[in-house]
Amino acid sequence: MHTETIKKRVPRFGSGRRLRSQLTLKDHLTGYAFISPFVLGFLMFTLIPIGASFYLSFTDYDLFTTPAWVGLDNFTEMFTGDQRYWNSVKVTFIYVFAGVPLRLAFALFIAMMLNNASKLIGVYRTTFYLPSIIGGSVAVAIMWRNLFGNEGAVNAILTTMGLEPVGWFADPLAALWMLIFLSVWQFGSSMLIFLAGLKNIPQSYYEAANVDGANAVQRFFKITLPLLSPIILFNAVMQTIAAFQTFVPAYIISKGEGTPMDGTLLYSLYLFRQAFVFFEMGYAAAMAWVILVAIAIITALLFLSSRYWVHYESKGG
Template sequence: MNTKLRNNLFGYGFISPFIIGLLAFTVIPMFASLYFSFTNFDLFTKPQWVGLDNYIKMFTEDSNFWQSMKVTLIYSSFSIPLRLIFALGIAMLLNVATKASGFYRALFYLPSIIGGSVAIGIMWRNIFGNEGAINSILNLFGINPILWYQDPMKALWTLIFLAVWQFGSSMLIFLSGLKNIPTEYYEAAYVDGAGKIKVFFKVTLPLLTPIIFFNLVMQTIMIFMTFTPAYIISKGQGSPMGGTLLFSLYIYQQAFDFFQMGYASALAWIILLVVGIITGILFISSKYWVHYES
């Protein structure tokens, strides 16, 4: 065995755990779900080929499909820009070097680590409960309690607030981008008489557009995958009146509440297509607003 072949075999051996994991937990399940999306499959009996019936039913008969799609689009339309705005704002505040800056970065990043947990979902549900912390604060100012979970739009806003609260990962990426902006640009702008607001829009924001684009794409994908908060806050029902029925939660209901694995697989491929289209639009539009140094 020659040296080149031996080195290649060693290399393949080192990356084999990743390749096996990718095949076993990503590639093969994806192709299996694509097959199941054309079948009637309930986990207990052999899949029965039904062709495009699941997709036809989805678009013509299933009102919950359109409700979950509407809720998900509303949820993403508010949570993504608000999360990025908060992340950029906090990053700019933390960009000033202080002795406690490391502590504050860790503190603001913490919600991104624990925000998707069951415990945080339960805590958030209690905070916005009829006798929760939010209504207690409102009561101090003589404001009547808000019944967050009895109105579809108010219930959805509790999920949006939770999504915005988890801005830590985007914040750290913005902070890294801010630190890479040469100080000479700021000095030249101030010498020319530009104020802080003009410097932000003419210097900081244009130079951050690659970071904004990256965060926008990543957060879009993550937001469409949101499941745990919606499941915990609505107790798995998407209530009230489907107001918190995110698409991921609806897929879960079809798969594990009604055992319609074939239909759930079809739903999963539709949301993959939607995310792919949105991501494609972002990439196509990026040439008009993303500015690279080159």
């Protein structure tokens, strides 16, 4: 009797799920009140700017006069006339498609190395992660610039080992590799994600493989790699998107110019120079839209390709 009265008075939440029709206007308003900072911020700092940048990409605009409509001229110039544009695309592609796989391979290698029961793992993990935490800073870019400078430590060490010193600031490809090395040096966050993934692989799989007489290489290719492939995909996507937008190291190491011979003129740096050095805002906006679409396509291709190499465990398995 007593319990029944309580049941009547107290609304039943059950699993906490209510039907949409049961939501009141107040519920909707409360929800939007909480997410309103995001909604407002998104409109002001993302949606309107994206739209504006789409419009600007069809104009000639120097920030001081009114934008002049030029149709597809910016895109035509970009794709058919601008040699530096294609060079910056080439440089960026090398940077991304050499840097990201190297960085991930490194991250996986170190993660596997650290995935054991040693008490010192915490210390090692910290040490290997440290470069990632400071890697985006101006201080580190300055450090890298001097480390590779003609009289810096890298060339001094190369000479000691009896090798030829490299003209890191004379040869465009060497300069680009200097940037790639800096990006590979910061493998830490991918490493941590791999490490978390490795810990989730049941030890019994490896034990079973050992019983069947599998060697280390077989265990890696038959167990570790397939089970880790969803995490590899995640890392690859995030790192690729980030790598396409790399700006600070190229900006600092080349003192804002993309030197030598545009060898470090990454896409974002060229876009920055077009917009804020040459005040070609329309052209830069067009460049921004092209990279947006390019990143979307490449991300989509990565996801599509995952069908062939990412292994998802079947339900219950």
